Amino acid sequence: MKVSLFEQVPYRYIPEDFGEHYSSVVTAPYHVVDPARMQESLYSAYAELMLGARSGFDGIGVTEHSQSSYDISPNPTLLAMAVACAAQAEGLDIAITILGRSLGKTREPLKIAEEYALLDCMSGGRLIAGFPVGLSYDANLNGAVPAIETRERAREHRELILKAWSASEPFPWNGKFDKYGQVNIWPRPVQQPHPPVWVPGGGTPGTLRDILRNDYAFTYLSWDGPKLVGRGVFDRYWDMAEEMGRDRNPYRLAFLQVAAVAETDERAEKEYASHLLSLYRNGLGAIPGTAMAVPGYVEPAAIEAMLRGGGPQGMLARMRTATYRDIIDAQVAIVGSPATVADQIEAFVREFRIGNLLIMLQNGTMPRALAEKNISMFAEQVLPRLRPIWDDEGWVNHWWPQAQGKGNARPTASAASGTTSGGEA
Amino acid sequence: MAANAAVVRDEAVQICDGRLNLHVKVAGEGSPLVFFHGLFGLAWEPLLDQLAGQHTVYAPEHPGTSPGDPRAIDEVRTFWELMLVYEELIRALGLERPVAVGASYGGMVAADLAATFPLLFSRLVLLAPAGLWRDEAPIPVVEMVSGPPERLPKYLFAHPENPGARAIMAPPADPALIPAAIAQQAWNIGCSTKFAWPIADHGLGRRLHRVAVPALVAWGRQDALVPVAYAAEFGRSIAGSQVEIIDDCGHVMQADQPEAVWAVVSKFLSA
Numbered sequence: 001m002k003v004s005l006f007e008q009v010p011y012r013y014i015p016e017d018f019g020e021h022y023s024s025v026v027t028a029p030y031h032v033v034d035p036a037r038m039q040e041s042l043y044s045a046y047a048e049l050m051l052g053a054r055s056g057f058d059g060i061g062v063t064e065h066s067q068s069s070y071d072i073s074p075n076p077t078l079l080a081m082a083v084a085c086a087a088q089a090e091g092l093d094i095a096i097t098i099l100g101r102s103l104g105k106t107r108e109p110l111k112i113a114e115e116y117a118l119l120d121c122m123s124g125g126r127l128i129a130g131f132p133v134g135l136s137y138d139a140n141l142n143g144a145v146p147a148i149e150t151r152e153r154a155r156e157h158r159e160l161i162l163k164a165w166s167a168s169e170p171f172p173w174n175g176k177f178d179k180y181g182q183v184n185i186w187p188r189p190v191q192q193p194h195p196p197v198w199v200p201g202g203g204t205p206g207t208l209r210d211i212l213r214n215d216y217a218f219t220y221l222s223w224d225g226p227k228l229v230g231r232g233v234f235d236r237y238w239d240m241a242e243e244m245g246r247d248r249n250p251y252r253l254a255f256l257q258v259a260a261v262a263e264t265d266e267r268a269e270k271e272y273a274s275h276l277l278s279l280y281r282n283g284l285g286a287i288p289g290t291a292m293a294v295p296g297y298v299e300p301a302a303i304e305a306m307l308r309g310g311g312p313q314g315m316l317a318r319m320r321t322a323t324y325r326d327i328i329d330a331q332v333a334i335v336g337s338p339a340t341v342a343d344q345i346e347a348f349v350r351e352f353r354i355g356n357l358l359i360m361l362q363n364g365t366m367p368r369a370l371a372e373k374n375i376s377m378f379a380e381q382v383l384p385r386l387r388p389i390w391d392d393e394g395w396v397n398h399w400w401p402q403a404q405g406k407g408n409a410r411p412t413a414s415a416a417s418g419t420t421s422g423g424e425a
Numbered sequence: 426m427a428a429n430a431a432v433v434r435d436e437a438v439q440i441c442d443g444r445l446n447l448h449v450k451v452a453g454e455g456s457p458l459v460f461f462h463g464l465f466g467l468a469w470e471p472l473l474d475q476l477a478g479q480h481t482v483y484a485p486e487h488p489g490t491s492p493g494d495p496r497a498i499d500e501v502r503t504f505w506e507l508m509l510v511y512e513e514l515i516r517a518l519g520l521e522r523p524v525a526v527g528a529s530y531g532g533m534v535a536a537d538l539a540a541t542f543p544l545l546f547s548r549l550v551l552l553a554p555a556g557l558w559r560d561e562a563p564i565p566v567v568e569m570v571s572g573p574p575e576r577l578p579k580y581l582f583a584h585p586e587n588p589g590a591r592a593i594m595a596p597p598a599d600p601a602l603i604p605a606a607i608a609q610q611a612w613n614i615g616c617s618t619k620f621a622w623p624i625a626d627h628g629l630g631r632r633l634h635r636v637a638v639p640a641l642v643a644w645g646r647q648d649a650l651v652p653v654a655y656a657a658e659f660g661r662s663i664a665g666s667q668v669e670i671i672d673d674c675g676h677v678m679q680a681d682q683p684e685a686v687w688a689v690v691s692k693f694l695s696a
Binding site for chain 1 (some may be wrong): 573613618
């Protein structure tokens with residue numbers, strides 16, 4: 001299987017009681033920030049991603065959040081580009097996953113098409129293109145998109161971007177939300193007709209059907225806790241895949257999991273617990289529930305079904321007050337010795353048929369030195385156990401980029417050596 | 426002053442070349458009156474019974490808010506198309522110069538219809554209408570709609586404890602109906618905020634001078650959603666309009682001060 005290092009970009013010095021007083025998004029007060037510490041927080045994320053790239057992870061991943069204290073990543077393509085270029089310079093063969101530019105928020109979908117294409121070129125065809133609808137607070141509050149238009153906009157933008165990537169001639173676009181006389185972006189992605197598409201989502205039937213119909217990879221994030229909600233979501237996905245005539249290729253499913261590794265289970269809890277809790281209490285748990293579903297973002301039938309089911313079943317809705325034990329029991333985070341972490345991940349990977357794994361190893365206030373320890377230990381002692389999991393079934397990962405040379409290679413050099421990937425470093 | 430509860434019937438009207446099916450609640454007898462509801466959707470409230478005692482009241486449900494047809498909202502792409510939808514609806518209903526009454530978001534709709542189509546209505550009643558914006562008098566629709574539900578009453582009422590306010594905020598008596606009611610209410614807000622997000626200013630201020638019928642602009646002095654500061658601007662912009670400020674009254678005027686509101690509205694309509 002493929003394992004990438006995923007990072008959010010939190011401000012690592014968020015006050016301990018932040019979540020009791022403030023929202024971590026939209027209105028998060030900037031006066032809590034020390035500019036030097038902000039700079040350090042941002043750079044640390046880059047440095048840790050590079051460490052991951054050098055340590056044997058198959059890829060790196062980032063995503064988009066605006067006006068947020070827990071993920072300062074208004075345009076993840078910028079950070080990903082820095083990593084992609086450095087990886088090229090060092091000859092590291094890593095996939096670059098943007099888990100998503102928010103398609104429901106953007107008012108310039110062609111900018112996303114262009115920036116993704118540029119990144120795909122500069123990385124030598126190693127981009128995985130995340131196509132999320134976008135979170136409600138980001139699209140509707142930060143981006144001021146009327147909530148009821150969010151999904152429709154996302155659909156139109158995805159269609160436009162895919163067409164812009166592969167069209168051989170300039171074309172006009174007369175959409176409901178966007179109108180262009182001449183669409184003719186430069187560059188086009190190296191990977192044609194388009195880079196692999198991963199769609200992060202909550203796993204509603206409509207989203208899953210759309211993903212399977214288009215042969216994208218469904219990407220699920222562990223915030224709600226795989227123990228609590230995983231079975232329902234993944235069973236639905238594989239059942240639906242079968243109904244729709246798709247195979248059971250595990251690479252159709254990507255999953256993001258928080259983990260923390262130390263020498264022993266006890267030491268892992270001691271070293272990581274407070275940092276994990278800071279993410280949940282002051283980051284994700286400090287997003288007001290109402291900001292995650294501005295009226296109009298969710299269809300009435302889905303709201304009604306959720307309420308009839310007794311309200312939200314996952315951890316996300318109660319993260320603000322969750323205890324460390326709650327987090328661990330629900331497997332929102334997997335923490336412990338290399339053996340503990342590998343056992344737990346391997347178990348749910350096999351159970352749910354997950355082929356592409358994103359692992360998040362820096363969380364909340366975790367300082368760079370500790371994050372680097374976590375990354376190194378995971379790479380050395382957990383990753384080797386995970387990588388061969390699906391080898392015996394012989395599936396092809398169609399949702400992994402088809403690297404086509406080193407971005408920094410001169411055409412003659414690349415032709416002469418026949419190199420198709422930069423993995424020799 | 427309490428009016429008898431009117432017998433209300435539902436009329437479905439197809440417009441937009443068959444693409445849009447609008448539901449209109451109809452009650453009463455007499456000359457036609459169209460009521461444009463606020464952000465939260467149509468509820469048959471006591472004010473409508475009062476109006477139905479003197480008029481045939483037509484209360485359209487905003488596109489998308491009729492149960493069972495949520496995606497009807499997608500047929501109305503822009504505020505301009507919303508104007509065309511209502512103008513077409515009024516013709517389809519065969520109404521000749523009806524009175525228009527609009528509250529809050531519905532006030533913005535009614536005011537812009539009257540400005541866009543100066544011959545559409547015979548009279549115009551605006552209860553705390555949205556539609557204008559000045560930075561010094563912000564209208565916190567985004568904060569209200571995306572904030573915790575328990576803060577809702579403070580935006581809407583001067584007296585959340587009054588029976589009128591409590592009736593509006595009360596969940597259905599049958600607990601089995603509560604999930605559907607909450608879901609419908611959220612969707613209703615989504616449908617109306619489509620044209621009020623994040624700022625309900627479609628340039629109405631540049632068109633209000635076109636309103637050519639007698640107009641009443643009524644406002645609650647304690648309005649915490651659409652500040653009373655806008656009353657004067659509506660009054661100034663609509664020639665010959667009458668402005669009434671009601672004391673001890675919040676945004677949902679007919680709930681906070683039903684008698685005072687009915688007094689000014691009924692007097693204006695019977696003049």
